[in-house]
Amino acid sequence: MADLEIACVCGQVKGVFRNTGPGYGSRVICYCRDCQAAAHHLGHPEALDECGGTDLFITTPERMALQSGADKLGCFRFSPNGPRRWYTTCCNTHIGNSPQDAATPFISLNLACATPGTRAVVGHSTRGMMVRDARNEPNVPRRIAGMSRKLLFEVVLRTLLATLRGKRGTTPFVRDGEPVAEAVMLSREVRAEALASAGFK
Ligand SMILES: [Zn+2]
Numbered sequence: 121m122a123d124l125e126i127a128c129v130c131g132q133v134k135g136v137f138r139n140t141g142p143g144y145g146s147r148v149i150c151y152c153r154d155c156q157a158a159a160h161h162l163g164h165p166e167a168l169d170e171c172g173g174t175d176l177f178i179t180t181p182e183r184m185a186l187q188s189g190a191d192k193l194g195c196f197r198f199s200p201n202g203p204r205r206w207y208t209t210c211c212n213t214h215i216g217n218s219p220q221d222a223a224t225p226f227i228s229l230n231l232a233c234a235t236p237g238t239r240a241v242v243g244h245s246t247r248g249m250m251v252r253d254a255r256n257e258p259n260v261p262r263r264i265a266g267m268s269r270k271l272l273f274e275v276v277l278r279t280l281l282a283t284l285r286g287k288r289g290t291t292p293f294v295r296d297g298e299p300v301a302e303a304v305m306l307s308r309e310v311r312a313e314a315l316a317s318a319g320f321k
């Protein structure tokens with residue numbers, strides 16, 4: 121176990137997941153069009169891998185703390201039921217996604233914002249999700265269509281256990297039970313623009 125450090129592109133937002141390791145989360149690369157569109161919308165397509173993948177560590181945020189820039193979190197979503205997509209307002213770095221109910225102890229952290237020296241702390245990704253939307257042929261050992269049963273089980277179990285430990289609401293994204301930033305719902309036009317920029321019609 122070691123610390124996983126995160127930082128936005130401009131360095132104003134810095135955070136850490138303390139004492140974490142491969143057993144504390146699920147590694148998955150998501151190739152879905154919305155994740156690709158989100159990276160383009162934020163102006164950081166370089167955060168995607170060469171196949172358009174977003175490298176995620178799906179975990180609970182209880183070990184996460186922001187050391188600076190806590191006032192620089194913004195949030196948007198593409199659809200009313202879509203995930204809250206958290207980013208930094210200083211330089212549009214995507215941090216991760218949380219569910220509709222922001223107090224749920226769940227975060228799919230975008231490892232593109234993890235500092236390269238600490239990224240290996242969470243192990244290596246073996247699963248590719250929504251590979252049908254990938255830009256090229258990804259080299260992932262296992263492919264899952266959406267949330268596979270095993271992945272869903274891992275994520276639900278971890279979230280449930282954190283809830284039972286009283287960690288509901290223990291996240292940098294929630295203060296006094298309320299999300300620190302409103303999830304701005306993007307218009308259909310803006311989403312279409314982001315998708316087009318990512319190469320989807
Ligand atoms: Zn920044």
Ligand SMILES: [Zn+2]
Pocket residue numbers: 150151152153154155156174
């Ligand atoms: Zn996705």
